[in-house]
Amino acid sequence: SSINQSNYDVVIVGSGAGAMASSIVAADHGLSVLVVEKSAHYGGTSALSGGGIWIPNNDHFKAKGGEDSYQLAFDYLKASTENTVSEPRLHAYLTQAPEMIRYLENNSRVRYAVAEKYPDYYPHLEGALPGGRTLDPEIFDTKCMGSEVDNQLKASASTLLMGKIAWTARDAHKAMARERGWRFLLLKLMLRYKLDFSQRRKTKRDRRAALGSSLVASLRQSMTDRNIPLWLNTDFTDIVLNNEKVSGIEVVREGEKQIINSALGVIFASGGFEQNQKLREKYLPEPSNVKWSATPPGHNTGAALEAGIRAGAKTDIMDWCWWSPTVNVPKEDKARGIFAERAFPGAIVVDGLGKRFVNEAAPYLEFGDAMYRNNAATGGKSLPAWVIFDANFRFNYAMGPFMPAQIQPDSRLPKGWLNTLYWKAENLNDLAKQIQIDPEGLSQTVERINRFAKTGVDEDFGRGGNVFDRYYGDTNVKPNPCIAPVAKGPFYAMRIEAGDIGTKGGLLTNEHAQVLSDTNTPIAGLYAIGNCSASVMGRSYPGAGATLGPAMTFGYIAANHIAKGR
Ligand code: FAD
CATH class of the missing domain: 3.90.700.10 (Succinate dehydrogenase/fumarate reductase flavoprotein, catalytic domain)
Structure with missing residues (x-):
């Protein structure tokens, strides 16, 4: 046909943190990877978020003498998810999350520090810790990105000091709780921003990225290091099925329909459906309004969810959001x-x-x-x-x-x-x-x-x-x-x-992030991570970073699974 076709081993839909993390891991396995993003900017909600990731049993905390264990975290998740999530998925999360972040820090530009004082959200539950499981992005200097940083969705004013200055979650907490030295800290941050003359001449945008902005920028630059293509203005519309296996996707790119074939797998990482008023009314409690969402307008409208359902996928937790x-x-x-x-x-x-x-x-x-x-x-x-x-x-x-x-x-x-x-x-x-x-x-x-x-x-x-x-x-x-x-x-x-800050329900997946059909068998070649999948946290929010941590971890898992099955 006259429809434009292209071929990759792995095609990833969406460009949030989970999508980018999985693209890096897949590329490191020697696979050819394409990331498609429907909007004119990459990063999605991830780019405007706090960028925190909830990683029980992580290396950073242990290096500082913190004590945590698989078992403690398992007990805690078991209690917070109230038996609504399969044990293999909980197990996959708890074993792979620390590995995922170790991998990224050793092999990419992503850098985190432990928020030792940020407590788990349910201190009354068994296995909760008073701090140490949430990791907070380090500042990332975007200078190395050249003009590519302009394609990134801008951090919301609400996450920046005075609406423009980058600060870490650790610094923000210090200032908000008015801990000793908080005034000096604010002064230091403001001066550093003001005195960055070469950048101030050009733009209000802080050269130093923090929080989700840092996470996404460091991931994006790590993709650039590997020459992983990212297509903006490319709207996923459906999957292509061949003998009950997903063999590619249909997109509309700059107004034109195209087919992108995936030899090994498609990873849905296109966020939830919180920006779709019709789907909100269909699934969420009443009343519900798209205007109440803190996520970027027009981005996450549930295209992957609807395509998955058309292909016979099972869904879960559809009546729930990451409420805020x-x-x-x-x-x-x-x-x-x-x-x-x-x-x-x-x-x-x-x-x-x-x-x-x-x-x-x-x-x-x-x-x-x-x-x-x-x-x-x-x-x-x-x-x-x-x-x-x-x-x-x-x-x-x-x-x-x-x-x-x-x-x-x-x-x-x-x-x-x-x-x-x-x-x-x-x-x-x-x-x-x-x-x-x-x-x-x-x-x-x-x-x-x-x-x-x-x-x-x-x-x-x-x-x-x-x-x-x-x-x-x-x-x-x-x-x-x-x-x-x-x-x-x-x-x-x-x-x-x-x-x-996003919907929580979506396509049901197994411990390999494979999308499950109505008969509980994986739909071959189809993976889902982040908010287009039903959360591994069930209806709970066990700690700061419990949405991005799983998005990135199951991205890591999906890429490894695809590479292993090749
Ligand atoms: P996104 O990051 O939203 O990425 C999805 C991308 O897919 C978007 O760019 C979208 O445009 C694209 N897309 C959608 N449909 C299509 C299509 N049809 N074709 C192609 N592309 C498509 N969570 C944490 O864990 N830690 C935090 O510190 C944290 N802080 C937050 C702070 C704020 C202010 C907000 C709003 C949220 C915060 N969250 C946090 C929540 C977190 O940001 C989201 O849950 C997470 O980013 C979702 O990731 P995702 O990859 O599923 O979706």
Whole structure:
């Protein structure tokens, strides 16, 4: 036919961290590899993420004297996934994850450091650790990439200091928790940025990449080192089946249909379906809105999922996201995750009745789930919910797009934000009226939390009661670093949505990342990793990096499996 055809051993759909990691491993096995990305930029959500990876039993932690083991991590995952994930998959993750990152650090430009103080998200479960399983990308200098860095999806302003300066998760935590030396640290970061004259003459973009931006840039440069082709503007539309084996994919490249043949395998790494309103309504709990997602608009619309289903693949966990409360900032193209600020002392989250309904410091997945549960229980009163804080909080801490008022006072906030992003009043009664929530309920709630601030005990939800909550507490606040009175006017409210950082369900895979059919047998030649596959973490979020860690690990597993089967 006249349709353009090309041939590779392995074809990878999508260009997030999992896709890129698997391309590198496949190429190192001597296979010819092509990565196709539908958008004009590579990196997907991975590029705007924190880049953290949750790797139990990793070398970095051990090198620093940390103690972890396969068994501890297995017990922990067994408990957090509540027997919804097959043991061979858990086993594959726990054995291959440390190997994956060892491989990348020894053979590519990817570099990580251990976040020793970042606790697992469920400290009450057996096998949880108070830190050491989350790895945080080192800073990556993008100078070596030349102009290719311009093709990378830009980091969201929310992950950058002052919306432009790169910082590691370890530094960000130090500043947010106001640990000793935090002001000096900020000054140092700002000066380094300002004094990078040659880069400042050209662009606002920081030459130093951090977080997900560092991860994706270092992976991209490692692909360039190997001459692995990456086609942008190439939209996967379907798979090609031949004698029940996947033998290639159909794409639309720069507007033209093409066939790309895969001699050995296709790896779906094209993200979830969170950017597809129709699929959200089909699978996720109601109500659901694409605008609440913190992922890049238009990217992950579920094409691989739908193609897999057409080919007879099985799916799992379709009703679930990597939930996170989010806030929509005017003029920004995607919502911002509210990952940490809820836990800072002096902020509370209430529903339309003015009542708290969850421990504000809970992990973001549980927080999002609680918004839905409370919404059902109250007949629709917690979507949206409201974070309420006072002048003391405003002065000391960041919240959503606000820097602390001591750095960014209200007078320096963009004009359009008042009464769209946040509301402000001299007393709580007026604030409640402005945002149309129950003033009486709010006043009772505030009285109660102010009492808890004195005793240090949250009698309702146990806020600040474990090591995870306290990670985002303020060590200077006593007796409970996560609770302070909401007492000093003016008072503020910010609207928060039941958002997500990606969907969690998708094509069901086995321990080799092969997509399974309805009869539980692998569909030959088809692999799925990352958010287009059903998560190995089940409905849980065991620790920071539990989405990218598996995406990269199962990418590593898939590439090795393809090479072995050749
Ligand atoms: P993506 O990284 O989104 O990549 C998918 C790519 O596939 C996209 O570029 C998309 O355009 C492309 N694509 C889609 N459809 C097609 C098609 N038809 N044809 C071709 N290409 C297609 N997770 C962690 O583990 N650690 C963190 O620190 C972390 N921090 C986060 C911070 C923020 C602000 C956000 C929003 C998320 C964070 N996450 C984090 C979640 C994590 O980023 C995602 O779960 C992860 O990036 C998903 O990876 P993926 O490869 O599945 O998808």
